[in-house]
Amino acid sequence: MESTSRHVEILPFTSAIELTPAQLESIDAAFYSRDIWNGTVKEVLSPASQRFWRFVDAAPNLKWIQLVSAGADHRHYRRCAERAVRLTTSAGTNAEPVALNAVTGLLMIARGFLHWTRAQQKREWAPLGDPESARDLRGQTAVIIGTGHIGTAIARNLKANGVRTIGLRRRIVSTEHFDEVLPLSALDNLLQKCDWLVLACPLTPETRRLIDARRLALLPSHAGFVNVARGEVVDEGALIHALAGERLRGAYLDVFAVEPLPADSPLWHLQNVIMTPHDATSSVGNYARGVELFLRNLESYLRGHKLENEVQTPLHD
């Protein structure tokens, strides 16, 4: 990073921090870092997060916040957008772990680990009989909604194994590792020939409940479903219905309509579901990658340059 001569005062965030009105007025930029965010589950904020957003609300001259998340769908973020506070996400810094979780879940379903894991728990030596054998992954088709960092890393892994990868996104751009990239409007025609439906898109007005009962019914019963996007992108009740009725082969879910997943959710009981607790980002390197992105953006901010990952679209409910 080139150095800049502009003086920057750092107010380190600690659990004991109290800011005077003068200090609050002096804040131009804030870093919602991973250590502050840790422990936050959807709208239920960690104590440090609560304190952080209280300062944000009370800082009248705040102009920019660097977020820890890849998505920008939190109510606090919306409030910032309404105040014209610029937001930059950490999209990309967590993409590899999330993509690897998606690939792991997909492979577990594709290969037969739903069966083997259960047999191991019961201490049963139970090879799959021939009729239950896995279909060859090579030659299958995956429809990946979202062709950002996460979707692309998923596609890279699947293509390395001969899977046909079709990416769907709002704006068509040519994208490495995808055999084809199409607009979201192509979805319905693709579902019937798709072996894997993978959600790796942001939650936006267009993607909210994108996968509803009608679309789930278009999938073949051997298809698998993967969601590392947001729980709200799918109609969770319809998904549970399809899985319980074995109208899908299985699902790997990291995200849910309500988090933590309520104790009475039928998802806990389904044998064809692999779940992780909105934890697919989990990886030691994220913290360093997030700090590096913040420092790059801070440099750009001070120089009046374009910020990386700036949220451009208005945020809706």
Add this chain to the structure above:
Amino acid sequence: MESTSRHVEILPFTSAIELTPAQLESIDAAFYSRDIWNGTVKEVLSPASQRFWRFVDAAPNLKWIQLVSAGADHRHYRRCAERAVRLTTSAGTNAEPVALNAVTGLLMIARGFLHWTRAQQKREWAPLGDPESARDLRGQTAVIIGTGHIGTAIARNLKANGVRTIGLRRRIVSTEHFDEVLPLSALDNLLQKCDWLVLACPLTPETRRLIDARRLALLPSHAGFVNVARGEVVDEGALIHALAGERLRGAYLDVFAVEPLPADSPLWHLQNVIMTPHDATSSVGNYARGVELFLRNLESYLRGHKLENEVQTPLHD
């Protein structure tokens, strides 16, 4: 396949087949196909397999058998070699499913699914705390023993995620998807810097108990272990000891010293072990691939050409 004018009589193998002495004398070649083999567990043969090998023993002019397996370490195969019956394996036809199982098991351990799967069973929403976060896979080192079809497909998947791949084999050949290929003698020096030790080699005198207590002790405690080769390549007692003492991060095992794995094996109880019942080959496409290979080899056999996958090395106990 080009046609050949030589007359070939086919004796279709059925569960009711009985062969006359004249028929047995007429047999030149045999295909130990997947449907005959199905249900065989190591030295415990399926009824169809028992019948098949009885015919083999009684066919005095038999010259070649196409095997269903990638390995050639079965006692019946040894008997054939002693009689100078040529053997060809099906190496390659099952490689992709086996490699994908190895990759799935490795990713499950790498990403944290040992933890998440347990939490899901207990219906607990339990994100990994930061100290337990997975280490980034990118930049880690995998030592893969065996650089055949399976080892190479494993390397391809790992390299697609930035893992450094070192292959070990008897004879050094330059191999795609490996950063380095070294002789087996390099093993001891590599173990200390290795994050993943993956066994994908044939069982031979050189590889039997290759991974013993001393070598396991050289691995760092964050290392994971994957075995899709043969149970006999590792000292299973020493492996259990290392896993139980958490001197390894975890293991994915498809193969065992005794199969089916005995009910009293401590492996059933270890929380850091993922097991499949020597079933990693499981895939619908294997049968067709095996038949295609047999037909290619039959053509070569009839023309006196080189056979694909012929077992060259003498088979030892």
